[in-house]
Amino acid sequence: MLKKTSLVTATALIAGAGAAAAQDSCDWTPDRAVTYIVPWGAGGGTDANSRKLASMLEEKWGQPFNVVNRTGGNGVTGHSAIARADPDGYTVGSVTVEINTMHWVGLTDLTYEDVTPLALVDIVPASVLVADDSQFDSLSGLLDHARENPGDLTASGTSQGGIWHLALAGMLNAEGLEPDAIRWIPSQGAAPALQELIAGGVDVATPALSEGKGLVEAGDARALAYMHSEPMEALPDVPLTAETLDSGWTLAAYITTSGPAGMPDNVACSYAQAIDEIIASDEWAEFKASRGAEVVSMSRDELSAYMAEKDETLGEVIEAVGLAQ
CATH class of the missing domain: 3.40.190.10 (Periplasmic binding protein-like II)
Structure with a gap:
């Protein structure tokens, strides 16, 4: 699944993502500042991708996107802040692959079902x-x-x-x-x-x-x-x-932009459409190239299915290595 997702051309991925977002109702725009929560510390890959995307959303929509690093609890603090916010579009953030691991190791009851996936930002092998x-x-x-x-x-x-x-x-x-x-x-x-x-x-x-x-x-x-x-x-x-390796072992993480569960479709598809346009830009391609990363994207439906699949497969790994609670 990872190989298929991460290595297809940016053009094909963006076309697929754009199809789901191209709806007449996608006309929401923020009229005040948005909080963009990052569950991990400043300086890492999640932070870098999030700050770049937030700055481009700010430029596109003409409203501040304030990036806040909410670290702590091994990722629980920031992810909980995203999931428990009002689903009105004014709090979004970087929901990462840990949404598929934290509940398996007994850190929280929070799962991917507690968020609204808006856009895939990165897929990153270890x-x-x-x-x-x-x-x-x-x-x-x-x-x-x-x-x-x-x-x-x-x-x-x-x-x-x-x-x-x-x-x-x-x-x-x-x-x-x-x-x-x-x-x-x-x-x-x-x-x-x-x-x-x-x-x-x-x-x-x-x-x-x-x-x-x-x-x-x-x-x-x-x-x-x-x-x-x-x-x-x-x-x-x-x-x-x-x-x-004899085992052929591989593993990758992912970064999304997501909001709380229950986000109105008009708001969600407006975010998806805006981020699709950003991901298709030369500026975003240059940013990704500077980090040695590929441009990736998925439709909202594809991303939801991908997160569900990862939850199952990573749960199997966590159980195999004795970390399940």
């Missing part, structure tokens, strides 16, 4: 990063060390049970290691985890490769693997787990 002065220069070497010295190494990238934790634990499990053979250190997102990696606070980070791209290009971090089946255009030499 990576395996180490600091440039790390003793490890290959994923096989890292895994061999973890196999022979379980618990010796630490890793970070997001909350306990979050998507980047599942990327690591799932990979270890798929390769026949205990899911905690590399110990997980929770963080409030990729940006603080990468800071810890460079500072020597953890041995490994497993965020989106796009989030670590700048550090890799600057020579501060080394990318041992990309958890995908096709290379990232900006870093084409990073080994693919689909090719280098």
